[in-house]
Amino acid sequence: MKQKFERFDMSADPVRTKWYLRPITILLSLPDVIKHKNIIHKDGTEGLKAPFVLLCNHNAFMDFKVATKAIYPMRANYVVAIDGFIGREKLLRDVGCICKRKFTNDTMLVRQLIKTIKHGDVAIIYPEARYSLCGTTAVLPESLGKLCKLLKVPVAVLICHGHHINSPFWNLHDRGVKPTEAEYRLLFTKEQLASASVDEINRKIVEAFQYDDFAWQKENGMKITYKGRAEGLHKVLYQCASCKTEHKMQSSGTFLSCGSCGKKWEMTELGELRGMDGKTEFSHIPDWYEWERENVRKEVEAENYNSGELPVRVDTLPNAKKFIHLGEGTLIHDMNGFTVRGTDVDGDPFEMIKSVPSLYSCHIEYEYLGKFGDCVDLNTLEDTWYIYPDPDKCDFSVTKMALATEELYRYKTGNRNVMLMEDYQ
Incomplete structure (x- = not known):
């Protein structure tokens, strides 16, 4: 592309939440927290003071509001994906957000989190790096244990229940679920962290992150009467x-x-x-989802997984100002990973190749922004591509691509650098 675009400054130091914005963040969070009668169950966190690391599960935007309630009035820096900054970069920086491009090895983020801790604040991380597709635990990066060890402060978890069934990723309509719950639990004191091995830290994190929103719904008799509850x-x-x-x-x-x-x-x-x-x-909806995963795993193990060549539209997000149409092309997802090739709006060729070992998971969207349909977004440290297969010209499922990305990684690397509960049983 001949036109040059300013790149998002990923190296900027994290901003301590402006004093005048702290009460605003809680005021903006409280209406939904109150509406859903959120209950936070504390376990070892009653007297917890910053600095510490807070690891949170991720099912809906409501997660951020509950986290704000849980730690208030402490200051925090939240790790947020770049698309969350669009059109509001200054505001998000001022309330303490740190930008991250999903599923990239970003050493700059580690430096920023170290600065957060040195400031005496809370480092809030959503290690699943995406909304859960069906209200259950996603894969976690094995680097979590090393990161916690490096930061040398207490580690807590905030596991929310009810946010997926209230506003699932596949249909964001608010269903009015109440009460929702959250477990706010201390996993490691500073001293316990120092004496624990990385493997022990990882094991405890994985155990803490086991959740199932549909099971929680049934156990608590949460009836959802919304007439469009299956749509999507x-x-x-x-x-x-x-x-x-x-x-x-x-x-x-x-x-x-x-x-x-x-x-x-x-x-x-x-x-x-x-x-x-x-x-x-x-x-049970998650059982169907895991059955699909097993079928994808069989394709991968037979080494015949292939999406075919899909016609796609590609948009790019070099900064937080707006999406830019890159061009048209093709996407292939196969045993070698993702290959995207095409011609940009200036008639020049473009290409992105993401090999299997470079991606332990990927981020997908359903009907993203209501514009061009479902998409896969692939990231480098400097750019994010939003890749939309054309539903009128091909059959595809971005969900299958997400499952295949994880299964290909496990198959090709022996599950290196990712964590699932089955690895600790």
Whole structure:
């Protein structure tokens, strides 16, 4: 692209929250926290004072509001993805946000977190690095243990429950779930951290991050009466559990259906699925999702995973001002990773290749910003590409690509640098 664009300054020091903004952050958070009657259960954090590290799970924007409530009036720096800064960079910096491009090895972020701790503030990190697709734990980077060891301060976790079922990633409509809950727990004191090995730290973090929002919903009898509660669910459950066909799933109102075999399921008020023909393959939504993962894993292990060549639109986000249309091209996701090639608006070629070992997971969006549909975003340290396959010209699932990215990484690297609960059982 001939036009040169200013790049986001990733090296800027983290800003301590301006004194006049601290009460504003809690005032902006409280309406939703009160609306959903959020309850925070403290365990060892009653007298916890900054500096410390706070690791949070990530299901919805509500997570940030609960974190603000949990630590107030302490100052904090929050690690936030670059698209969160669009059109409001100064404000987000002033309230303490640190910019990160997702799934990149960013040594600058480590330096910024060290400065946060030196300032005597709270370093708030969302290590799953994306909203959960179905309200369960995502993969965690193994570097977490090393980072905590390096920062040499207490480590706490904030695990929220109810945020996914209230406003799922695949349909953000607020369902009015209340009360929501959060576990605010101290994992390590400074002294315990110093004596623990990196593996012990990682094990404890992984154990603390086990959650399942749909199980929590059922256990607490949380009924959701919203008439569109299943709409968008086909984005996650892209493969029919009955006929096994991919990319033909549909959803409307409270129903999920397959456009290939005609099978239909109802999503109940308790978040379970019920087959309308009397047979229910998976009543628990995360079980269906993990079944899809197993099928992707089989493709990977047979070394025949391939998305095919998909026609795509590519937008870029070099800074926090606005998205820029890069051009049109193709995306292939296969046993070698992601390959994006095309021609930009000036007629020049562009290319991004992300090998399997370079990505332990990837970020996806459903109907991103309501403009061009589902997308995969791929990052370098200087840029983020938003890649939109054309639904009128190809069959695809960005959910499958996300699952395949994780399974390819595990297959090719022997699960190096990522953590799942099964690795500690």
